[in-house]
Amino acid sequence: MRKKVILITGAAGEIGQALIRVLSEAPNHELLTLDLNPLPAELNGLSTHIQGDILDTNLFARLVTEYDFDTIFHLAALLSTRAEFAPELAHRVNVDGTLNLLRVAAEQSQRRGQSVKFIFPSSIAVYGMPDLEIKMRDNQVREWEWNYPTTMYGCNKLYCELLGTYFSRHYQQLATNRPVMVDFRSVRFPGLISAFTVPTGGTSDYGPEMLHAAAKGEPYACFVREDTIIPFMAMPDAVTALLRLAEAPREQLSRLVYNVTSFSLTAAEFKERVIAAFPDAQITFKPDVQRQGIVDSWPAGLNDQAARRDWGWEPAYDVDRAFEEYLVPNIAQRYGRSV
Numbered sequence: 207m208r209k210k211v212i213l214i215t216g217a218a219g220e221i222g223q224a225l226i227r228v229l230s231e232a233p234n235h236e237l238l239t240l241d242l243n244p245l246p247a248e249l250n251g252l253s254t255h256i257q258g259d260i261l262d263t264n265l266f267a268r269l270v271t272e273y274d275f276d277t278i279f280h281l282a283a284l285l286s287t288r289a290e291f292a293p294e295l296a297h298r299v300n301v302d303g304t305l306n307l308l309r310v311a312a313e314q315s316q317r318r319g320q321s322v323k324f325i326f327p328s329s330i331a332v333y334g335m336p337d338l339e340i341k342m343r344d345n346q347v348r349e350w351e352w353n354y355p356t357t358m359y360g361c362n363k364l365y366c367e368l369l370g371t372y373f374s375r376h377y378q379q380l381a382t383n384r385p386v387m388v389d390f391r392s393v394r395f396p397g398l399i400s401a402f403t404v405p406t407g408g409t410s411d412y413g414p415e416m417l418h419a420a421a422k423g424e425p426y427a428c429f430v431r432e433d434t435i436i437p438f439m440a441m442p443d444a445v446t447a448l449l450r451l452a453e454a455p456r457e458q459l460s461r462l463v464y465n466v467t468s469f470s471l472t473a474a475e476f477k478e479r480v481i482a483a484f485p486d487a488q489i490t491f492k493p494d495v496q497r498q499g500i501v502d503s504w505p506a507g508l509n510d511q512a513a514r515r516d517w518g519w520e521p522a523y524d525v526d527r528a529f530e531e532y533l534v535p536n537i538a539q540r541y542g543r544s545v
């Protein structure tokens with residue numbers, strides 16, 4: 207008898223760590239986590255962790271003999287800045303990795319005779335605003351607008367949304383003649399900010415980096431201009447979004463891919479909030495041409511009405527609550543600062 211589990215890929219990343227903490231508290235869930243890296247020691251014992259590669263098809267061939275995947279949170283990806291340095295590797299991990307896993311989900315659904323939920327975090331990187339004037343004009347972008355990504359990561363995410371939709375609606379295993387039931391669902395996240403982990407390889411990272419550097423008492427040179435604006439979200443809301451979407455009754459979903467957002471801030475406003483919490487923060491602005499170009503192509507805000515309407519999405523943390531109740535106290539504590 208195979209063991210029923212929730213699979214989390216990219217589990218050692220920022221979203222993965224936060225998701226493991228929440229899911230491990232819920233009863234009746236066995237977690238199987240996968241990442242190239244080990245989990246941090248404080249998460250030991252909360253899941254069965256496999257250190258491995260999502261491109262390793264032999265590994266999955268072994269895992270499916272032992273485990274029955276009920277739900278898959280496929281978080282593994284190379285983020286936007288890192289993907290620009292290694293576009294082909296990014297394509298392999300972000301696209302081929304997702305395709306491998308969709309195939310696994312399809313086979314699993316046939317074996318179990320029930321659907322497998324496939325939850326996929328997408329990103330504001332799927333959007334490509336043509337210039338700053340239009341970015342400021344269309345500042346509440348809807349899901350089907352401006353789908354012209356300018357980065358490898360954005361292209362990968364947009365294509366994987368389509369791949370997931372294809373597997374969910376059209377893919378058939380003609381050879382086996384048994385129905386495939388992949389229940390693909392995706393959220394497009396804004397820049398995420400965690401109090402407990404620091405991101406690596408992203409381009410929205412200037413927000414969290416500014417905060418963590420200030421709390422550590424280190425100077426920080428922000429790599430985008432002061433007027434740069436994108437949407438952000440506190441990590442607990444990101445986890446809530448994934449779980450709410452996963453739990454939503456299928457018949458209530460009018461789409462498979464949803465925008466979710468919380469608050470939009472300019473880099474200067476971000477700095478003001480950081481200085482209000484850590485008055486000795488040394489923050490300067492030293493824009494990097496490439497990274498600035500990426501963030502300028504991302505929307506200033508997202509329209510998340512469909513998620514609110516279909517599955518009751520609502521962020522718990524607006525900008526004040528995110529800084530005052532989640533980010534500042536937890537980050538200060540992490541680095542032994544009083545606020």
Ligand code: AKB
Binds near residue numbers: 328330411
């Ligand atoms: C990145 O900066 O690449 C990510 C994202 C916005 O998806 N944080």
